[in-house]
Amino acid sequence: MTAPRRSAQWYGGDDRNSYIHRAWMRRGLPADAFDGRPHIAIANTASALTPCNAHLDEVARSVADGIHRAGGIPLNLPVVSIGETQVRPTAMLWRNMAAMAIEEMLRANPIDAVVLLGGCDKTIPALLMGAASVDLPAVVVPGGPMLTGTFRGVPLGCGTDVWKLSEEVRAGTLSAAEFSRSESSMIRSKGHCNTMGTASTMGLLAEVLGMTLPGVAGTPAPDARLLEAAHATGVLAVELADSGRRPSTVLSRGSFLNAIVALAALGGSTNAVVHLLAIAGRLGITLSQDDFDRTGAEVPLIVDLLPAGRFLMDDLYRAGGLHAVLAEIRDLLDPAALTVTGRPLVHYLDDARVYDREVIRTREQPLQQHAGIAVLYGNLAPGGAVVKPAAASPALLRHRGPAVVFDSVEDLNARLDDPGLEVTADSVLILRGCGPKGYPGMPEVANMPLPAKLLALGVRDMVRICDGRMSGTAYGTVVLHVTPEAAAGGPLAKVRTGDMIILDVPNRRLDVDLPPGELEAREPDATTVKAFAAPARGWERLYVDTVGPASTGADQGFLLGSSGDQVSRESH
Structure with missing residues (x-):
């Protein structure tokens, strides 16, 4: 039985409004386009200023051909695109704005389903957040990684x-x-980063969540099979419109727990924590920061990719791809979690094979035995902080050293290479004022460069602590997402250079060694407070005033939950 066409609310009937809606779309559409055929939007983040997504217009054409073949009406819908390498001050500032704009455009227009085209780091999370909030039938086509140069x-x-x-x-x-x-x-070819960075991670996790055509995630951007999969996704989108299969019927808590398991096995980006929490928040699915530790901490790292390993994304694809990885950890996955096809994710793992055991290891011989995200608590992070053991130096996962504190990115850049800076390899570098409110937008600066004088001595890693994020392509012993952030009254704002910092990842602790009550009694230094963001207008002002903490996904409070696909008032 075909689901009622949402587009018929615009095009059905003989009144003046229906006439207007049809007439203005008759520039190329035949009369039978309005006789019950599903109208499928292609939410396209292609942009010359988002280099990783520049090829998505070509992908969109293949999607459109598939929609045509299945009897639907394809409608290209350019949406907000965020180029990780281009926008300032940080792409994360715009993720929630893009998600809100996508949600509103999907709701406002006469469409029955949507195909979501993304690639660069924030585009797939924003697309999924928006689609989850409007809850129209939706499916993702990840743009894919570049080839190795x-x-x-x-x-x-x-x-x-x-x-x-x-x-x-x-x-x-x-x-x-x-x-x-x-x-x-x-940058050898079209496509996003070829490491297991945020773009690769979120493309793969979109499939683990069940929101892509099974088998497409991780296909390199220049590979002809990506266009073949895009065509098949267009066909699937018509089926989704007919069946009424929506994100809320596909995604479950089990879907997100599967994503956490896969995140650990893949050695994926810490940015997945804030993105998965935000997507779950739009669906009203219970998911917490602690779920990443409880569910993923004991999962072995079995994919040997940079930054945690040696190989790159096209190696993963030739070695068997995502399904080969998931087959290795099948017993850890929720077997009931669905995909957009209506079948469970595990249904697609029966024929998976590993073709290169250097790239995809066995459970018995992993890169690391316990590689999931660790969540730390202590008097320096009452609301939690995260660390990626797979990217850290094992010897630094338990460490005690004196703090060297920087109040802002500008302060870091000004003093880091000062020959007079009192710093040793045992020091703990602390950068604050980089959380969602403080910067604003939570930039990828937590993996601070090391002081030049230590680099000259051969030092290549130090403990670093920040209330911001780090690139998924980065590495090192970096504690990030410290909550509450300094700008929200967190204790990070009160730490002073010379304070003794204790990092104990095995026991999940992050503390500053001070007498009871001393940290609480301190006031933040005036220089620290002056460095916090204080925008006067526009999105930045709205963002700072309403953004939540990293521990819940750094989403805007007023965007949590789903509003459905119905517009509040009809046009007149």
């Missing part, structure tokens, strides 16, 4: 090797000219 005969991991090479320049072991030469090698 090489420099001086060595494969380059997009993002990860930027951090490595830039540190070598600062250490004096690589010339600035050679560093510049690597630029054209780093």
